[in-house]
Amino acid sequence: MPVGVTDEQRELAEAVAAFASRHAPLDKTRASLDALAAGELPQWWDEFVANGFHAVHLADDVGGQGGTLADTACVVEAAATALLPGVVTATVVAGAVATLADDTPAARRVLGRLAAGTPAAVVHTDGFELTDGVLSGASTPTLSVCAAGLLLVAAHDGDAVVWCVVDPADPAVTVDPRRGTDLTTDVGVVRVAGLTVTELLTGIGEARARCVSTALHASAASGLLRWCVDAVTEHLRTREQFGKPIGTFQALQHQAAMLLVNSELATSAAWDAVRALDESPTQQRIAAAGAALVAVAPAAELVLDALTMFGAIGFTWEHDLHLYWRRAISLGASLGPANRIATELGDLTRGESRDAAMKLGDVEPEFRARVAAVLDEALTLENDGVAKQGDYANLATGPQRTLIAEAGLIQPHWPAPWGVDATPVQQLIIDEEFEKRPSLVRPSLNIAEWVLPTLLSGASQDVQARLVPSTMRGETLWCQLFSEPGAGSDLASLTTRASRVDGGWRVNGHKIWTSSAQWADFGALLARTDPDAPKHRGIGYFVVDMRSEGVELEPIRTATGDAHFNEVFLRDVFVPDEMLLGGPTDGWSLAIATMAQERVAISGYVNFDRSPDLRRLANSEGVEHDPVCRALGELDAYGNAIKALAVREVTRLIDGQAAGPASSIAKVAMNVMLRRAATATLALTAPMALVDDDSSEVVEHYLHLPAELIGGGTKEIQLNIIAQMILGLPRK
Known part of the structure; x- marks a missing residue:
């Protein structure tokens, strides 16, 4: 599924794809690689600007399209899928950063120039100082600065970071081109020697600017991976060896399915980073770091996985895949060391998790009030029976559970009288109301959650009446x-x-x-x-x-x-x-x-911490925090992408769209994450694993792992389903 979740966003992405097909097919891009590396604009740039694709997120009153950053993410993703030269992403990112500025005449002039089609780039390094209004310094190699007609340069002014509007044609500015890894754009080093800055953009927070940039670069990575999934799938369907399509080989089916899983997680992480830009600064940083670690940083390796499925064909200069590989390498390098990002994320998530709430607002107030009344009454009651399986609060029996059951709130999506025929929105309202009452444990049907729907559809009324209520x-x-x-x-x-x-x-x-x-x-x-x-x-x-x-x-x-x-x-x-x-x-x-019985709910993926031992260790005294925080950050980035995948699916269902492949993808992703979490925990708590008693749960958690990995179907079975039922690869 693409970054866009609405019909309008998908139509926008399709329009960009159609533009690329008409004006910038890959053979024309290949013919202009030398010119692009030298900083020349693509021949179709004016036409691209005339369509307004570069300015979707800029306000109407400065000449933009008045859209959102979520809309712009769709443009960036579609442009990357078509491998439009990097100046597109750089200019869009510059515009997104500029929109963060205070509403001043200088900001309006910059936004107006960007809306009019001036190519631009953000230079966001630690190499510039602004002293008494004079800018000096040099950047690290930066994408698309040779083609830029406007630079937004972050500089240190004492302890503050300020944003300078720099004209690269000024005599005090030089842009030294470098041989870039990405052949479809330029790379250069910006040097400024004593430039008197006449225009500053105020109000742009450094961390927020990085979050915006990361979110859009993650959207570009999503586009690259989407192209790879489509290209690999087509290759596996049509390429034959030993007298049959190679897509029938299980090893390749599993590899292609994992590429889809990782592509969907990258898309979800990118979408989440864009979504978080309206949230608190910490939430923005958590989501952006997750997008960097799940979408941008691994993109090169994932494209390499695609290349290996093509065999030697994908390694040739004539095949387009190497151009996508180079772009992915370049994107990953542009964000800085992934280890540092992971460590910073782990430090953040020691105390705050990613908020995956749907933020429904004041919808269906009467339904919410009815649910709230039932749950408030339930709080006045207690359960007095212990389940046969043991003393588990969610399996306990008694007046409290009976009230919730008779109100149809245990499985609210089921038909009355067992549920309330809850719509997706109503199910989320019920989830929210339970979350508002943390002391009220939501009852579980355990295995019966998967059995009773069949009973309700296939058993007689007498059998249902005898078995379902109890x-x-x-x-x-x-x-x-x-x-x-x-x-x-x-x-x-x-x-x-x-x-x-x-x-x-x-x-x-x-x-x-x-x-x-x-x-x-x-x-x-x-x-x-x-x-x-x-x-x-x-x-x-x-x-x-x-x-x-x-x-x-x-x-x-x-x-x-x-x-x-x-x-x-x-x-x-x-x-x-x-x-x-x-x-x-x-x-x-x-x-x-x-x-297949599954509620329209995200709690199974969202509310369960899969790295509790590492989180406790990260908050402990006397440990080497960086390795622990780095491992925790990597796991939380992956886990947050699964959360985002679930939230995106619910968003689509609420919009009335058909269910997608999120369930199968999430099952594989959870399997991968559980293994990673267990491996990291054992490695970082090694002495604790010497003892298997009540003083340490590390070994107990690890020894229970096979039940989670195998139960409900192994990862390999899920990969078969994804390969054959979702990607449409041929069966043997």
């Missing part, structure tokens, strides 16, 4: 009898048999890795009802009473020593006809529906 109250517990020793992720290969008998079915088989079976009252069971049908079509979906004769459990102890999983043996277990959901061969479609 489950909502937390009194009836469930397990999922899907996996088998010879059919783990490949559920359709199951061998458990259900044979028709008088009044029902007789089930024989063996299930494994069944969570909570030792406490469950009922289990959702898949069994083969027609051995002669194709394997996906001969399966039934049953509800099994776990106390039935013939159900035997064998606990499976894991590396922690605990037995959270079980083997379940089914020997001539009778299941009444009423406990078959749907038809005898509808099981596969019902199972898919069960596994």
